[in-house]
Amino acid sequence: MPTTGGAGGVSDTAFAANARALPVKRLRHPLIGALALAVGIVVILPVISLVFVALSGTGEDWPHLIANVLPGAMRTTLALLAMVAALTSVAGVACAWAVVAYDFPCRRILSWALVLPLAVPPYLAAYAFGEFFHYQGPVQSLVRTIFGFQTIRDYWFPDIRSTWGTAFVLASVLYPYVYLTTRIVFLMQGRNIADVARTLGARPRRVFWRVLLPVARPAIVAGVALVLMETINDIGAAEYFGVRTLTVAVYTTWLNRGSLEGGAQIALLMLVLVVLLLVAEQWARRRQRFHAGRGTHLKVHPPRVALKGWTRFAMPVAVALPILSGFGVPITIFGQYASRRLEQFASPDVGRAFGNSLMTASLTATLTVAIALFLLNAQRLSKTRAMAATVRLASVGYALPGGILGLGLLFVLARFDNSVDAFARAYLGFSTGLLLTGSAAAVILACTIRFVALAEGAVRSGMEKLPASLDEAARSLGKTPAQSATSVLLPLLKPAIMTAAVLVFVDTVKELSATILLRPFGFSTLATHVYENASRGVPEEGAVAAIVIIITAMVPVVLLSGALVRDAEASL
Amino acid sequence: MKINNARSAIAGYAFAVAALFTTSALADGVVNIYTYRQPDLIKPVLDAFTADTGIKTEVLFLDKGLEERIQAEGQNSPADVIMTVDIARLTSAKEKGVTQPLVDEEINKLLPAEYRDPEGNWFGVTKRARVVYASKDRVKDTAITYADLADPKWKGKICIRSGQHDYNLALFSAAIAHWGPEKTEEWMKGLKANLAKKPDGGDRPQAGAIAAGECDIAIGNTYYVGLMRNNEKDPKEKEWGNAINVLFPTFENGLTHVNISGAALAKNAPNRDNAVKLIRFLASHEAQQVYAEKNYEYPVEPGLEPSETVKAFGTLKADTLPLVDIAKGRKAASEMVDRVGLDDGPSS
Numbered sequence A: 001m002p003t004t005g006g007a008g009g010v011s012d013t014a015f016a017a018n019a020r021a022l023p024v025k026r027l028r029h030p031l032i033g034a035l036a037l038a039v040g041i042v043v044i045l046p047v048i049s050l051v052f053v054a055l056s057g058t059g060e061d062w063p064h065l066i067a068n069v070l071p072g073a074m075r076t077t078l079a080l081l082a083m084v085a086a087l088t089s090v091a092g093v094a095c096a097w098a099v100v101a102y103d104f105p106c107r108r109i110l111s112w113a114l115v116l117p118l119a120v121p122p123y124l125a126a127y128a129f130g131e132f133f134h135y136q137g138p139v140q141s142l143v144r145t146i147f148g149f150q151t152i153r154d155y156w157f158p159d160i161r162s163t164w165g166t167a168f169v170l171a172s173v174l175y176p177y178v179y180l181t182t183r184i185v186f187l188m189q190g191r192n193i194a195d196v197a198r199t200l201g202a203r204p205r206r207v208f209w210r211v212l213l214p215v216a217r218p219a220i221v222a223g224v225a226l227v228l229m230e231t232i233n234d235i236g237a238a239e240y241f242g243v244r245t246l247t248v249a250v251y252t253t254w255l256n257r258g259s260l261e262g263g264a265q266i267a268l269l270m271l272v273l274v275v276l277l278l279v280a281e282q283w284a285r286r287r288q289r290f291h292a293g294r295g296t297h298l299k300v301h302p303p304r305v306a307l308k309g310w311t312r313f314a315m316p317v318a319v320a321l322p323i324l325s326g327f328g329v330p331i332t333i334f335g336q337y338a339s340r341r342l343e344q345f346a347s348p349d350v351g352r353a354f355g356n357s358l359m360t361a362s363l364t365a366t367l368t369v370a371i372a373l374f375l376l377n378a379q380r381l382s383k384t385r386a387m388a389a390t391v392r393l394a395s396v397g398y399a400l401p402g403g404i405l406g407l408g409l410l411f412v413l414a415r416f417d418n419s420v421d422a423f424a425r426a427y428l429g430f431s432t433g434l435l436l437t438g439s440a441a442a443v444i445l446a447c448t449i450r451f452v453a454l455a456e457g458a459v460r461s462g463m464e465k466l467p468a469s470l471d472e473a474a475r476s477l478g479k480t481p482a483q484s485a486t487s488v489l490l491p492l493l494k495p496a497i498m499t500a501a502v503l504v505f506v507d508t509v510k511e512l513s514a515t516i517l518l519r520p521f522g523f524s525t526l527a528t529h530v531y532e533n534a535s536r537g538v539p540e541e542g543a544v545a546a547i548v549i550i551i552t553a554m555v556p557v558v559l560l561s562g563a564l565v566r567d568a569e570a571s572l
Numbered sequence B: 001m002k003i004n005n006a007r008s009a010i011a012g013y014a015f016a017v018a019a020l021f022t023t024s025a026l027a028d029g030v031v032n033i034y035t036y037r038q039p040d041l042i043k044p045v046l047d048a049f050t051a052d053t054g055i056k057t058e059v060l061f062l063d064k065g066l067e068e069r070i071q072a073e074g075q076n077s078p079a080d081v082i083m084t085v086d087i088a089r090l091t092s093a094k095e096k097g098v099t100q101p102l103v104d105e106e107i108n109k110l111l112p113a114e115y116r117d118p119e120g121n122w123f124g125v126t127k128r129a130r131v132v133y134a135s136k137d138r139v140k141d142t143a144i145t146y147a148d149l150a151d152p153k154w155k156g157k158i159c160i161r162s163g164q165h166d167y168n169l170a171l172f173s174a175a176i177a178h179w180g181p182e183k184t185e186e187w188m189k190g191l192k193a194n195l196a197k198k199p200d201g202g203d204r205p206q207a208g209a210i211a212a213g214e215c216d217i218a219i220g221n222t223y224y225v226g227l228m229r230n231n232e233k234d235p236k237e238k239e240w241g242n243a244i245n246v247l248f249p250t251f252e253n254g255l256t257h258v259n260i261s262g263a264a265l266a267k268n269a270p271n272r273d274n275a276v277k278l279i280r281f282l283a284s285h286e287a288q289q290v291y292a293e294k295n296y297e298y299p300v301e302p303g304l305e306p307s308e309t310v311k312a313f314g315t316l317k318a319d320t321l322p323l324v325d326i327a328k329g330r331k332a333a334s335e336m337v338d339r340v341g342l343d344d345g346p347s348s
Helices: A010-021 A030-055 A062-101 A107-113 A122-132 A138-147 A163-199 A204-233 A236-240 A246-256 A260-284 A295-299 A311-339 A342-346 A348-382 A385-393 A402-428 A440-463 A468-476 A481-510 A513-518 A526-534 A539-570 B002-022 B039-053 B066-076 B087-095 B105-110 B166-179 B181-194 B203-212 B222-229 B235-242 B272-283 B285-295 B323-328 B330-340
Strands: B030-035 B056-061 B081-085 B123-135 B217-221 B244-247 B258-265
Touching: A030 A260, A030 A348, A030 A385, A030 A402, A030 A440, A062 A107, A062 A163, A062 A204, A062 A246, A062 A260, A062 A311, A062 B330, A107 A311, A107 A539, A122 A163, A122 A236, A122 A311, A122 A526, A122 A539, A163 A204, A163 A236, A163 A311, A163 A440, A163 A481, A204 A246, A204 A260, A204 A440, A236 A246, A246 A260, A246 B330, A260 A402, A311 A342, A311 A539, A342 A348, A342 A539, A348 A385, A348 A440, A348 A481, A348 A526, A348 A539, A402 A440, A402 A513, A402 B066, A440 A481, A440 A513, A468 A481, A481 A526, A481 A539, A513 A526, A526 A539, A526 B039, B030 B039, B030 B066, B030 B272, B039 B056, B039 B272, B039 B285, B066 B081, B066 B087, B081 B087, B081 B272, B087 B166, B087 B258, B087 B323, B105 B272, B123 B166, B123 B203, B123 B222, B123 B272, B123 B285, B166 B181, B166 B217, B166 B323, B166 B330, B181 B330, B203 B217, B203 B222, B203 B235, B203 B244, B217 B222, B222 B235, B222 B244, B222 B285, B235 B244, B258 B272, B258 B323, B272 B285, B323 B330
Parallel strands: B030 B056, B030 B081
Antiparallel strands: B081 B258, B123 B217, B123 B244, B123 B258
16 A cells, blocks of 8 residues: 555565665755755745735734634635635546546547646636626526526526636636646556556556555645645636635735735735645655656556447546636637637737747746756755755745735845946946846746746656656766766656646746736736736737637647657557 | 756846847937836827827836836836826825926916826826716616615615725725715615625626626726727627616715826936926827827816717716825725625625
């Protein structure tokens, strides 16, 4: 049973125990340690700056917040988190298992199409769902036609503009995080221990529940953690549906009651909540290790069970449901609006926004993956608690609302620029002006800081599959840590690295709040272009850019899925 | 691979920094605008300005944190002019010290004193009224007061966007100034009890809710009706706009709540002369006409008529309550919305 000790099967446990006894020294390279610490600090600078903002407050907002705002906001947020976690883990895990373990019509297409909803920003999804389930939308119109209702008062229809509705919308576009992280585990490892369990007499269903699910748990948790952080920092969907979460409270306190300090205090409270969730989960699986015993296991491709009878056709339908919801609904609504504005596809504004999105997203993806690899490898080699804490801390910013994180970074950058400028004026006799504030570099930096967690999560779940014995073996054969990382770990991590890069790329294309706050003059991305229209009440005018966002985000998603499948199948 | 990463990162950084300097704010013949108003809404006016003066405009649209950004940028801020809606945003810019006083005879001659800061820290350039959208089919009333919105006869029939939105906070703050906090809170409880559903969406979807039969009256801004009725692209919007009549609700003084959109001269404006020219232009007859015709807003220029669509609503009698009083009550209004639980909707 994989719940205690090494999960790699009987022989592997023995192997792992031997590996631990090998006399490979921990890495104590001071330079790498210092560099990792420095990177970690840069990444949490915005959070530190927000702590200072929060501490400068008087706390005068709290009597009102405690009496009238926080109890409700806390309840709503927790309910939202619970519902989204439940929906995404069920949909993500079930779909991952279905496409890895079974063969059925359209399996290949569905296995990559399952990732598509990731391309849809939550605030656009909320708008699309609002229209789709609106009284005048297609669903209710159909209901009225079928049952012959005349007015809205003739029948009851669930209101999508509610906490559960928000949860449903967010889950529809966020479940791919869980699907992706879990599928990697099922592809990389799941099967061989499943085979062991089956030769020991366990039935397939039992194998799934008792062996594969526990083994996949770290990956599921990694995916759900990303989902929850996106849920807690969401402002677009919650605001549009009138659901008052903690993030909404942050913004009303800051903007409507003029207390940025109070807003920052609530935001930090949210961070504590997230950290507690993560710590609790870590504690719950403190004794577990899940990795394959040997490198060869990583390349074993699982044979799929061909479905027969009605399940052969029921399965593709079931697997298509989340795609229809998270991708079909938004593309239908925005496609309809865009079809009336086809000329905008050639508009120079949309073209420029596309170019900027592409540049920002590729640079951010490259940077975050490099940082995640560096930090995780440093942690893997040094094995100290301080290093593990640094790496963990580096990703908490993801839980903050983007606008608040952007504000924290804005203060840091402006302070830096103005200090450099003051120095130059005093000692060099010229002004350097603002170097980073209001530059495209600031936008990229903000996205990098915001999305390091994504890359870190994806790479970590890949790295946890790799036994320490792998690079210890490489190093005992005379490779340096760097050589071992590039020649042994990197090739094995390729699926995880590609997943990380795509996740960050897609999220950067969708990123709005920090970009809009930090960007230079005339710098529009696709997301800001859509938002400029949506925020004056005409999202229809942004439909073309919305479609371009979805397509832009789709391309790497599709490439990734193709590459993952090829990778897995090439090793057969 | 790592080397490639580093190389592209450096290249990207160099590119980004170069991009920064090419859009640098200090060139002649430029005015830099930080705006809370969406670029498409101010574009017609800015285009007319460039055509008249040859001065180019650089626009940076922010949805929040505009004041904080200028504050943080300090004396190096490239911002020349701040444009925003809502009186509270204008006074907040002044309070946060990101504006500077501008006393200009020409501007003061064009703009009525009630729509500008006495010290010249902000200038109102358009106004909009917060009115009642009433179903053409189901509402026969031709007059309504703000106080009536709490009358139980409307139980289950009113739609409104979030009470925490700028436009509603300004209306509630005006109510507090007219009626005092206790009476306003009672009124807000009555309004909440009359809601048909939980507040959400923007002003336009409230008209949509009336068209769908979810509610009979809604609270919204005037210009949205003009934009909906003249929307040639989306038939749905036209239908919404035509499903409603505009009623001008009044306080006891017989006047209707209005808010403004405005402009301010930024504290460290590097292109001060151009900035002053722009603000003068915004106050001019030409710009006022563009605002009226393209955006369906009310011009602040005395005697200038609004667009035909807007004239068809009837005659606006704008409240004379000083705008700064409305801005002052914003925090109290925001707390009241939370206390009453307006955004929870009618049920709780």
